[in-house]
Amino acid sequence: xxxxxxxxxxxxxxxxxxxxxxxxxxxxxxxxxxxxxxxxxxxxxxxxxxxxxxxxxxxxxxxxxxxxxxxxxxxxxxxxxxxxxxxxxxxxxxxxxxxxxxxxxxxxxxxxxxxxxxxxxxxxxxxxxxxxxxxxxxxxxxxxxxxxxxxxxxxxxxxxxxxxxxxxxxxxxxxxxxxxxxxxxxxxxxxxxxxxxxxxxxxxxxxxxxxxxxxxxxxxxxxxxxxxxxxxxxxxxxxxxxxxxxxxxxxxxxxxxxxxxxxxxxxxxxxxxxxxxxxxxxxxxxxxxxxxxxxxxxxxxxxxxxxxxxxxxxxxxxxxxxxxxxxxxxxxxxxxxxxxxxxxxxxxxxxxxxxxxxxxxxxxxxxxxxxxxxxxxxxxxxxxxxxxxxxxxxxxxxxxxxxxxxxxxxxxxxxxxxxxxxxxxxxxxxxxxxxxxxxxxxxxxxxxxxxxxxxxxxxxxxxxxxxxxxxxxxxxxxxxxxxxxxxxxxxxxxxxxxxxxxxxxxxxxxxxxxxxxxxxxxxxxxx
Amino acid sequence: xxxxxxxxxxxxxxxxxxxxxxxxxxxxxxxxxxxxxxxxxxxxxxxxxxxxxxxxxxxxxxxxxxxxxxxxxxxxxxxxxxxxxxxxxxxxxxxxxxxxxxxxxxxxxxxxxxxxxxxxxxxxxxxxxxxxxxxxxxxxxxxxxxxxxxxxxxxxxxxxxxxxxxxxxxxxxxxxxxxxxxxxxxxxxxxxxxxxxxxxxxxxxxxxxxxxxxxxxxxxxxxxxxxxxxxxxxxxxxxxxxxxxxxxxxxxxxxxxxxxxxxxxxxxxxxxxxxxxxxxxxxxxxxxxxxxxxxxxxxxxxxxxxxxxxxxxxxxxx
Numbered sequence: 134x135x136x137x138x139x140x141x142x143x144x145x146x147x148x149x150x151x152x153x154x155x156x157x158x159x160x161x162x163x164x165x166x167x168x169x170x171x172x173x174x175x176x177x178x179x180x181x182x183x184x185x186x187x188x189x190x191x192x193x194x195x196x197x198x199x200x201x202x203x204x205x206x207x208x209x210x211x212x213x214x215x216x217x218x219x220x221x222x223x224x225x226x227x228x229x230x231x232x233x234x235x236x237x238x239x240x241x242x243x244x245x246x247x248x249x250x251x252x253x254x255x256x257x258x259x260x261x262x263x264x265x266x267x268x269x270x271x272x273x274x275x276x277x278x279x280x281x282x283x284x285x286x287x288x289x290x291x292x293x294x295x296x297x298x299x300x301x302x303x304x305x306x307x308x309x310x311x312x313x314x315x316x317x318x319x320x321x322x323x324x325x326x327x328x329x330x331x332x333x334x335x336x337x338x339x340x341x342x343x344x345x346x347x348x349x350x351x352x353x354x355x356x357x358x359x360x361x362x363x364x365x366x367x368x369x370x371x372x373x374x375x376x377x378x379x380x381x382x383x384x385x386x387x388x389x390x391x392x393x394x395x396x397x398x399x400x401x402x403x404x405x406x407x408x409x410x411x412x413x414x415x416x417x418x419x420x421x422x423x424x425x426x427x428x429x430x431x432x433x434x435x436x437x438x439x440x441x442x443x444x445x446x447x448x449x450x451x452x453x454x455x456x457x458x459x460x461x462x463x464x465x466x467x468x469x470x471x472x473x474x475x476x477x478x479x480x481x482x483x484x485x486x487x488x489x490x491x492x493x494x495x496x497x498x499x500x501x502x503x504x505x506x507x508x509x510x511x512x513x514x515x516x517x518x519x520x521x522x523x524x525x526x527x528x529x530x531x532x533x534x535x536x537x538x539x540x541x542x543x544x545x546x547x548x549x550x551x552x553x554x555x556x557x558x559x560x561x562x563x564x565x566x567x568x569x570x571x572x573x574x575x576x577x578x579x580x581x582x583x584x585x586x587x588x589x590x591x592x593x594x595x596x597x598x599x600x601x602x603x604x605x606x607x608x609x610x611x612x613x614x615x616x617x618x619x620x621x622x623x624x625x626x627x628x629x630x631x632x633x634x635x636x637x638x639x640x641x642x643x644x645x646x647x648x649x650x651x652x653x654x655x656x657x658x659x660x
Numbered sequence: 661x662x663x664x665x666x667x668x669x670x671x672x673x674x675x676x677x678x679x680x681x682x683x684x685x686x687x688x689x690x691x692x693x694x695x696x697x698x699x700x701x702x703x704x705x706x707x708x709x710x711x712x713x714x715x716x717x718x719x720x721x722x723x724x725x726x727x728x729x730x731x732x733x734x735x736x737x738x739x740x741x742x743x744x745x746x747x748x749x750x751x752x753x754x755x756x757x758x759x760x761x762x763x764x765x766x767x768x769x770x771x772x773x774x775x776x777x778x779x780x781x782x783x784x785x786x787x788x789x790x791x792x793x794x795x796x797x798x799x800x801x802x803x804x805x806x807x808x809x810x811x812x813x814x815x816x817x818x819x820x821x822x823x824x825x826x827x828x829x830x831x832x833x834x835x836x837x838x839x840x841x842x843x844x845x846x847x848x849x850x851x852x853x854x855x856x857x858x859x860x861x862x863x864x865x866x867x868x869x870x871x872x873x874x875x876x877x878x879x880x881x882x883x884x885x886x887x888x889x890x891x892x893x894x895x896x897x898x899x900x901x902x903x904x905x906x907x908x909x910x911x912x913x914x915x916x917x918x919x920x921x922x923x924x925x926x927x928x929x930x931x932x933x934x935x936x937x938x939x940x941x942x943x944x945x946x947x948x949x950x951x952x953x954x955x956x957x958x959x960x961x962x963x964x965x966x967x968x969x970x971x972x973x974x975x976x977x978x
Contacts, residue, residue, distance in 0.1 A: 197939045347746060387823065
């Protein structure tokens, strides 16, 4: 299916999992060499052409858009940040941590103190040279009570950040975290010059933003001094905000844009048949859960939760809602492409009899269970609710569908109503995914599931540097969520984009669509 | 004459009162929106601390009446304030959007209004003949379809299949007048199609109604040619209702084009207002609503004044 799967396969066969390879390399301080080698596997054997005007039809534009990377949530925002800026670490197409503005890094033995060596000779668009002070300032924007950063949650584990000379930065954590480099790939954490204006778009990236019309377009010209070899090929890049999928499709078909983000699953098959258009499908960590609040009756009863989990026909939902553009889930949030995916864990299947058994144990008397839904949660959320209602009724469960307004869904429904549909984007590591949504004190613990024993193993696993031991711990964590947690996760959704065939080197990423939002600097045009 | 001035003055005053009432309603309406700005700006990534930080920065804790007065007194002095969400002055956000919408609306109006009135006149002239029936059927078909459907249909035929016009209407800042016209060809055509039918049928009905009046019959009996009857007697008497339906459609071209803007990705007022609502950017919502209200109330006022001027009987209410 997607290219990601085949690389996974390749690497597994080699008996060496990427993550440990990457970490080994990082510990030896040779991250650059390995990092450069791995994406090489994925790169097409063609010589990139320079020049051309790349136009991307992208979602999420709003008049409130800003160039500040701190509050970033939507695609256009994230993608524009990667146009003008870089992180310390790049999330590789194969899931590895590739050195970006940090040339290499070394953790202490307990993974509590990390040293990042900053690349020399990199300049910002205004000509100032990047140094350790800029890095410390940029990272500190994401810390503290008043930070408006979307990454402030992850950064709570950071105790101190300080410069070590002009080209190294020391990051100290409250407990060990072997995945810290992955954390620094987060799209909020773009490096900017110290004491600069965060909305200026002055970064070290491949494109200088020359025109910015919030909610309409972001236009950049190639940064001729770009430090990164073999990247940023097009002469100009323009992100065009097109929220309507039909309009994006028409614009791609008529050649007004070269790439369109997010193909509607309903039309993907038709689009694939149009000559000159290529569909890019990336499997990843994005998933669509049905969230049950474990602190609210009747969902505080584990048997009722299990009954509902057994009452979902996952294949049917993936077929009908995702039109096959995804994978079935096993009620935990770690995707099968993740190195720490619990492959030994049995896949849960549709079993109305088992559901009935647990219903009886839960003392369920046939009362209606209201399920809040809206297509604000994801495209097809209402259909999912209806399908699930049918599946569940075969087990004698009475699901009552509550259609909520799209407006305000995230304020008034998500984390408020006891049973609702939601979505999660992919996270670069299993630890991050489990930490942001399942740890007892996580800000986004949207199932309100609290297990101190889970938290304890999670923190230990984070600091564990032995991969085999870590695998065992993560399997244990996934099992706990699957059998006790409040999330019914029927499916992982693929990211589906399309482009004209002139677009080359569209490197799929398991994390997001549009080459992990880095399409502007990765693709080139074969005009 | 002083009567006329007083009448128009009264109408203007009524318009201003309406606008004031609208401003209060708009403010009350925005208060009722679910969720608050701080949470919406942050979306799914809202942590309690981040929400509190933004709320404090934006003075969201002040009572509603204080915030209303702060805003309304600003509007009176021409200061629309800053967008809460982006921090930019609202006038700079609004101006290009309003310009874009007015440009599209004017082009559509310049085509649609003469076309509709001519078609309406001809239909009335040739009532129940083939021309009348086919014009009626065609325009009825056009107004029966939702405008986004017409938009997609035109995109499919003229952009995807024939390749004559662009599928999305993007206007770069440096584009000349010709390029601009070319870029908005399809949305303008869509709007022409959805508004012409309404205006044409109203024109036809108004004239047909006047033609049934006793004085027209008298004039017919006296042997006045049919064309002269229509242009000298019927049309002036039908101006009131025609003006009304024309301004109603002009107002629609400004305030009701959101679907067309979405289909053609045209950065106009409708899109701006939807964005503002989604982000709970209250001052921006209010500014958009006031602009829409001024357009609507102003155009209706214009129609009333035209009716007063065209129909002497209205100047002497009994």
